[in-house]
Structure formats: structure tokens, C-alpha cells
Amino acid sequence: MSSNSQPTTIYQQDVPRRHAPITATGVLGWMRANLFRTWFDSILTVVATLFLISAIIGFIEWTVGAANWYSVLRNLSNLMVGSLQASPEALVRVNLMTLLLAFGIGVSLRAWSRVGLRGWLWTAGVSALFVVIPALTSTLPLPPSMVTSGSIAVVSGSVSETPISTFTFIGRAGETIRLAVADEAGQDDQNLASISAFGDRAADALINAARAQVAAQTRLAEIERLLSDESLAAGQRALLTSERDNLTEDVEVISERYALNSADVAVRVLAADGETVLVEGLLSPGGEALTYTLPEDGWYILDHAVQAEEANTLLQLQGVYPVLERSVTRTRLDADGNPMVSRTGQTQTESFIQHVRLTDDFTTEAAVPRIDGEDVTRYLFVNNQYRGIRDLTDYLVLHFGPFFERTGRAVLPSVGLVALGYLLMQLLDRVLPPVPPAPKLSRRVAFWLWFAMPFVVYFIIAGTDARNWGGLFLTFLLTAVGIVLSFPIGVLLALGRRADDLPVVKYFCILVIEFVRGVPLITVLFLASLALPLVNPALSEVPGAVRAMVAITIFSAAYLAENVRGGLQSIPPGQVEAAKALGMNPVQVTLRITLPQALRAVIPALVGQCISLFKDTSLVAIVGLADLTRIADIIVAQAEYIGLRRETYLFVAALYFIFSFAMAYVSRKIELSGSGAARQVQL
Numbered sequence: 093m094s095s096n097s098q099p100t101t102i103y104q105q106d107v108p109r110r111h112a113p114i115t116a117t118g119v120l121g122w123m124r125a126n127l128f129r130t131w132f133d134s135i136l137t138v139v140a141t142l143f144l145i146s147a148i149i150g151f152i153e154w155t156v157g158a159a160n161w162y163s164v165l166r167n168l169s170n171l172m173v174g175s176l177q178a179s180p181e182a183l184v185r186v187n188l189m190t191l192l193l194a195f196g197i198g199v200s201l202r203a204w205s206r207v208g209l210r211g212w213l214w215t216a217g218v219s220a221l222f223v224v225i226p227a228l229t230s231t232l233p234l235p236p237s238m239v240t241s242g243s244i245a246v247v248s249g250s251v252s253e254t255p256i257s258t259f260t261f262i263g264r265a266g267e268t269i270r271l272a273v274a275d276e277a278g279q280d281d282q283n284l285a286s287i288s289a290f291g292d293r294a295a296d297a298l299i300n301a302a303r304a305q306v307a308a309q310t311r312l313a314e315i316e317r318l319l320s321d322e323s324l325a326a327g328q329r330a331l332l333t334s335e336r337d338n339l340t341e342d343v344e345v346i347s348e349r350y351a352l353n354s355a356d357v358a359v360r361v362l363a364a365d366g367e368t369v370l371v372e373g374l375l376s377p378g379g380e381a382l383t384y385t386l387p388e389d390g391w392y393i394l395d396h397a398v399q400a401e402e403a404n405t406l407l408q409l410q411g412v413y414p415v416l417e418r419s420v421t422r423t424r425l426d427a428d429g430n431p432m433v434s435r436t437g438q439t440q441t442e443s444f445i446q447h448v449r450l451t452d453d454f455t456t457e458a459a460v461p462r463i464d465g466e467d468v469t470r471y472l473f474v475n476n477q478y479r480g481i482r483d484l485t486d487y488l489v490l491h492f493g494p495f496f497e498r499t500g501r502a503v504l505p506s507v508g509l510v511a512l513g514y515l516l517m518q519l520l521d522r523v524l525p526p527v528p529p530a531p532k533l534s535r536r537v538a539f540w541l542w543f544a545m546p547f548v549v550y551f552i553i554a555g556t557d558a559r560n561w562g563g564l565f566l567t568f569l570l571t572a573v574g575i576v577l578s579f580p581i582g583v584l585l586a587l588g589r590r591a592d593d594l595p596v597v598k599y600f601c602i603l604v605i606e607f608v609r610g611v612p613l614i615t616v617l618f619l620a621s622l623a624l625p626l627v628n629p630a631l632s633e634v635p636g637a638v639r640a641m642v643a644i645t646i647f648s649a650a651y652l653a654e655n656v657r658g659g660l661q662s663i664p665p666g667q668v669e670a671a672k673a674l675g676m677n678p679v680q681v682t683l684r685i686t687l688p689q690a691l692r693a694v695i696p697a698l699v700g701q702c703i704s705l706f707k708d709t710s711l712v713a714i715v716g717l718a719d720l721t722r723i724a725d726i727i728v729a730q731a732e733y734i735g736l737r738r739e740t741y742l743f744v745a746a747l748y749f750i751f752s753f754a755m756a757y758v759s760r761k762i763e764l765s766g767s768g769a770a771r772q773v774q775l
Contacts, residue, residue, distance in 0.1 A: 098719055103505050153660050157481045161491045162450065163736040167727050168498050171744075174290035174562015174718045178421045180306045182556040189552045194506040196541050198513025202521070203538035214468045219262045219507050222500030225488050227429060229493025230498075235486045237412050238274060238287060238479070240294035241357045242404030244350050249296040255294040255404065258395045260468040261385040261412045262449055265711060269411035271359055271373075272381035272396075276338070277406045279304050281346050284406075288480030290414060299479050302346045302548045307337050313338075336452070353377045355400035357407060366463040372401075375407065386411075389454075392467055414450045416732055419443060430577075451490065476553045520669035552658065558635035564747065566637060568721070570709040574644040574701050581645065582652030587682065589657055601653070609651035614711050617641045621715040629651055655697040659690030699759035720744055741774060 128139040169177045176182040201207055207215075210227075240246065242254040263269065277284045284302035291299065315336045319329065346352070348533035360372040361384055370392070373382040386392065394412065398405050424432045424440040432440040447470070448455045460467045477492070482503045517534035526532045561569065588594075608616070619642035625632035631639075670680045690699070715724035724744050728737045 095119075110187065120390065136403065154547065155450055155486060156487045159739050160478065160680055160736055161739055161743075163421075163494070163727050163733040163740045165491065165494055165498065166448070166450075167723075170563060170727070171720060172502075172563045173565045175289060175560035175721055176556060176562065179423060179556070179560070180650045181423075182560070185552050185556055189549055190502070191505060191509050192548065192552075193545075194509035195513040196545060198294075198510035198515075199517050199534060199538045199541055201510070202514045202517035203532075203534040210762050212511075215507060215511070219504060222496050222503055226493050226497035226500065229488045232485055232489040234410070234413070234489055235478070235482075236274075236289045237409040237414075238289050238291040239394075239396070239407045239409060239412075240292060240298060240404055241407055242294075242350070242398045242400060243354075244404050246294045246297040246301065246350065246404070248301040251297055251300075253294040253297040256469055257397055258393065258417075258463070258468060259292075260391055260393050260470055261390070262391055262409065262415055262447060262454065262456050263619070264454055265386060265388045267411055268383055268385045269361070270381050270383045270698075271375060271412075272408050273353055273357065273375050273377045273379065274406040274408040276380055276426065277353070277408075277441055277569060279347070281309075284352070286480065288482060289478070291479045294404075296348070298352075298406065305343065305346055308343050312336060312339050312343065326648045351403040353405050355398050355403040355405055358397050358399060359407075361396045362395060364391040364393070364458070364461045366393060366461055366468070367395075370737070375405075390456055390458055393461055393463075416448045416450055417470070418446050418448060420446050431660060437709035452494070454614065464622040495717065500621070558637050560634075561637050563723050564711075566717065567706070567720045568707050569637070570641060570644055570712065571642045571702075571706045574648045574709075576703050577641075578652055578705075581649035583656055583687070585649060585653035586656035586660060587687075589653065605653050608614045608647055609654070613644070613647050614714060616647050617711060617715050619643070636717055640715065640717055644705065644709065648701065652698065653699060655694045656690060659692075659694035660686055662693050688766050695759060695763050699755060699762075703755050706755070707748055708750060720747065 107724065122555060128134045164171070173183065173186055176186060224339060239259075240253075240258065241485045242255050245252050245254045251439065274287075277287055281302040285299060285306045287295075287299050317725050318332055319336070320322065324332075354377070356377075356379075358372070359375055359382060360369045362368060370387070371382065371384040394409075419442045421441050424430050424442045434440055438703055444457060446455050446457055447460070460470065462468065478486070482490075517537065520533050520537075524533050530536075585601045585605055588597045589605065591598050591601075617640060618638040621636060667685055667689075668681055671685045676684070709719060710721040712719050718726070721744060724740045727733055728740050733740070
């Protein structure tokens, strides 16, 4: 009321809303609060961003342009299963086990989590890449191959390579090969140095020599620019003058030295018998190319000869690619297709040579063609190297597309089984709803499925030879067996160490835990691999993989016991006293009160131990087991993959990271539904 007793009108209006500044919310707000809060944070963010961008760009350029991934592409099966790839029956068993595990994962996803529409769309999109990418890259043209024809040995540094006039290659029926003179390469050294293609040894030497000359000419131009500066000190001028004189003596034009592409080349394509001429012609610089469609699968011989005494000509070939040689061992079969068994009951095997074309999976088991009783040289090139800086198209067709095509053979069926398990359980949950308090059907099925899974897996892999286990398959077996068996043993050791009423049991558990934790894993592996057979010679018959499983299980159980003991100590004593006051015996108190809470509390530590165990299995390579790391060592030791250590180990590191990250992701999900939820309720 006002002073004159007149009523005051109050308007009930909402206070106008004021929106927060755009720089205080959303992405900009987060960046301002976390990345640009102070001037020091801003400088650090800019420097770190520039460094990351530079590192990422450099890595992509190396991956696409320079890295050679053939050591991975041609050995994917070896990296996955090791020597088991030689046994078709063993491969069937491994594939069956993989599909069964994928189905179990799908059932578990339905039982304990949910996959929404967004998740299915992401899964479908990623799976489609394994179909779309190979289909698109298969339409791209393959890069050419370079072959040197001539009589002049090519010298590059301390290397001298004489051109090979006759070599053999493999091809499919209906493929067209194209032979021509590489005209652009012979124009000058700059063009020769910029070649991007496959090349034989002589062509490789030509390219290297041209690159050296281009670098020398660039350095000469730089020296001349420096010498033109009148303020240059006398000592510096003398050094630069000496360097210029030395470079001037060595500078030459490679294309002129070898009379490159100055003469015609007579070429012939012969059948595998070395006598039947399929096509022949004369290739001239700047002239027409010679094309021919191969009539059948198998070997062919290319013979070429330059039509001059002192000249070299660089040929550009399409459809002719390097061939790799590999030794394969497989079970010997009789006329009816059944495995042959020796008198001692051992399955007989046979070894033979396969030849594989580098650019695809085309394989032949036919013998290499012979001329005058001698094997014809296969088309080889230095260390399986693609010469020059590879462009994006060549990377897609040679590496990217084939990788997705090969990995899709395993990924697509596995994803399909995961989806089948999930959708099947979803349907059964709707058709057969549970009657409370019974859990839903999918949870009951998942429980019994994973309870029976170890026995089913053992039944599947029991038919394989443990001595041939290798690759990622062996790594997974060592990890899975170590986790499954060490968990109950570790829990028992932890409980035994806390059994104050049973001193013998307590001190025995303490002795085991401290002794095993006091030595490195490699020592335990050496004891299981080398020392154990000395105790009992009969134990030498036990496969090394099984002995490694026992060693890893004991080692992991000791560490896991300490994790569980830490969780048990975190339980307030009042809970134990209250349980005893209610009449529970010690077993009931442990199983119903303390142990469940302890395991929830140490979920991060337990999963961390599992991840550590997964990575520590790589140590079995030292005791002679062909795990993933050991297979990588074997691959890079082969002559055709020398120098490809970075690419091979980068792929192995990526595999370890992917599966370790997956385990960490599952750990976070378990924490949200277990330990994390319990703590939130207490708050």
C-alpha cells in the first residue's frame, strides 16, 4: 500500500531470461574452461596442437606413401593361427571356436546390457566397410612394373646390377598384359628419379643412381648460391669450393651414361614349356605397346633383348608382377581323400612349394619353368619394395583394399553371430517372459553358456596339435586359461592368507604368494620350459604351450591373490561381526558378505591384472613358443621381408592395443553396474 492509501498494482510477469554467452557453453565453453583458461594454457594448447597435427600428418604420409605393408598382408593367417594354417581341419576348429565365442558375446550383450538403434547402425556401417572398400578398390588400376633390358651393368654406389634378359611370372586366364617402353623415364634424371612402380634390381639401381645425381645437382646449385655471397668467410669459401669441385667430378647424367631408351627391344612371351612362343614383337621408344591376353592359369616366360650393344631400355609392364615363394606343409591324403597314417600311428605330412603373386592371392603349385635344364629366374625386386613415393591410388589398391578384404573374412561372420545371438535372445525374452523373481531367459542362457564354454572350447581344440599353436590364437589361449584358472586359485590364496585360525594354511599361502611375486615371469616360464623336464623326464612330453599355461596361471594367481586380499581388508569389521551375530558361519560370511563386496571394490585392479597378463604372454616367445610376437620375429627374418620391422611390429602393437582397450571398456561398464553403483547408493 502507498502512503495515500491507494492500492498498488503488482504485475506478475516473469523475469526475462538471459542466455549465457556463446563462449561459456557448449564446445567453445569447454575449450575456454579447459584449454584456454590462462595465457600459459593457451600457449601449451597451441604448441601441443601443432605438434599433434605435424605428427599425424607425418604418420599418414609415411603410411600411405612409404610404408610397405606386405609383411602383414601376406602373413595375416600366420599372425592369427601360426602353423595351424597348414591344417585345414585345425582351421575349421579354430573358426568354429571363434564363431561360438561370438555367439556367446551376442547372448551376453542381450542378458546384461542393451544395444540401441544407434549401436546397430554403427555396427552395420563399420561392417559395410569390409564389403564396400574391397569392391571399390578392385576397380582401380594396379601400378606398373619396371624392367631393365640391356647389356650395361647399372652401378649405384657400391652396387652393380646386370639386367636379366629372361624371367618368369604367373598369371590368370583372361588377364591382359601390356608391354611398352617407359618413355618418360628416359627423358632426364628428374623423371627417372620420380618413378613410382615395382622394379627389378637393375631398375632399382637406375632409380637410386638418378636420385643421387638429382641430389648432387641440387647441392651444387645451393653451393653456387652461397659462394655468390661476398660476405662469406675465407675458410667457409674454401670448404664450399672443395665440396663443389668434388661434386662436379661425380656429377653425370644417368640417362645419357646408360643410353637409356635409345634402342628398340625385342620381346617374346613364352609358355611354361619354354619353347612355345605365344606372342612376340619389337618395342620402340615412343612406339606402340604390345598387348596379349593370357590363355590359362599358370607360369609364363618373358624374354627381352635390346637391339644395341651399348644401351639400356626401361620397360613398363602391366599385368606382370613379382612372385613370392613359400614352403607349405600339409597332411598327405590318399586316393579317397583321407589322411594317410604311418605304421606308428602318426599322420603323414608333405611339404611343397607354392608361388604367390604379390599383388593378390593368386597362387600356383606348379613347378617353376625350366630352360636347358635350369630354372628360369622369377621376377624379383629388392626387398619387396615399391619404388618411389606411392600415391593414394596405389596405396588403396595394393594395401588398403586387400587388408579390408582379408580381415572381412573373419570380421563379418563374427559380427553376424554376435547379432544372431543378441536377436535370438531378444525374441526368446519376449516370447517366454520370466515369472518373478526368476531372471529373464537370456541371463539364464548366458550363465549356462559361459559355464559350459571352457569345456566346449577344450573339446574343439583338443583335436589340434598343441605343438602347432601359434599367433594370436596362442596368445588368446594363454590369456584365457591364465585368467579363468588363476581367478579361483587367487581367491583361495587370498582367503588362505587371511585364515588366522589355520596357521599352516596361512603360512603356506604366504610362502606361495611371496615366492612367486618375488621372481619375474620369464623365470617361471624358463622353469616350466627347461627345468621341469629335469625333475621328471616324462614331463618333457607335455607340449610347451601347456607348460606355459601352467606357469602363467601360477604367476597370475599370486598377483590376483594380493588384489583380492586388498579388497577383503576394505570391508568394515562391523559387517563381519553383524553377520556372525545373525548366526552365519564363516563360509556364509565369506560367500555372502565379504567376498562379493571385495570383488566389486577391486574390479579395476582385477581387469588391470588381466590386461597385464594379456601383454605379458609375449614373453613366451623367449622360451620358443610361436605367439604373436614370435611370429612377427619370424616374418621379419625372412629374406623378402627384411627391412619391414616397423610395419610388422606396428601392426602387432595395434592388435595388443585394440584388445587391451576392449577389456578396459568392459571393465568400465562392469564398474558402472557393480562397484560404482554400490558406492553411489552409500552416498
